[in-house]
Amino acid sequence: MTTPRDFFEIIVKPSYQACLSDPLTEWKAKAAASNADTMAERTFVYWDGRDQTQIAGAASARQYRNHIRGICPDFGLDLDNGSKRTLAGVMQAVMAMWESQLASMAL
Numbered sequence: 264m265t266t267p268r269d270f271f272e273i274i275v276k277p278s279y280q281a282c283l284s285d286p287l288t289e290w291k292a293k294a295a296a297s298n299a300d301t302m303a304e305r306t307f308v309y310w311d312g313r314d315q316t317q318i319a320g321a322a323s324a325r326q327y328r329n330h331i332r333g334i335c336p337d338f339g340l341d342l343d344n345g346s347k348r349t350l351a352g353v354m355q356a357v358m359a360m361w362e363s364q365l366a367s368m369a370l
Contacts, residue, residue: 267306274298292350299357303328317368335360
């Protein structure tokens with residue numbers, strides 16, 4: 264399995280950059296948001312059983328996602344539910360949160 268940093272650099276970041284370069288294409292925006300969400304699952308699976316401190320002691324991917332939402336309320340925000348936030352603004356916050364999380368991990 265690739266490291267969380269590898270997944271971020273190979274999958275998450277390019278889809279975010281594609282979304283930024285073509286912000287009116289809905290599938291690119293949804294792919295970027297989906298990949299950022301998948302990052303939580305990948306990060307949990309990578310660290311589970313190796314070093315629980317890297318995932319805030321979470322016992323499940325759901326617990327880890329809840330922890331991430333505590334750090335970045337935009338993570339998991341439902342933009343189709345009347346939110347006044349734009350996807351670009353939300354994704355910018357989520358990407359910055361992942362950069363910060365990865366910088367603090369012992370990778």
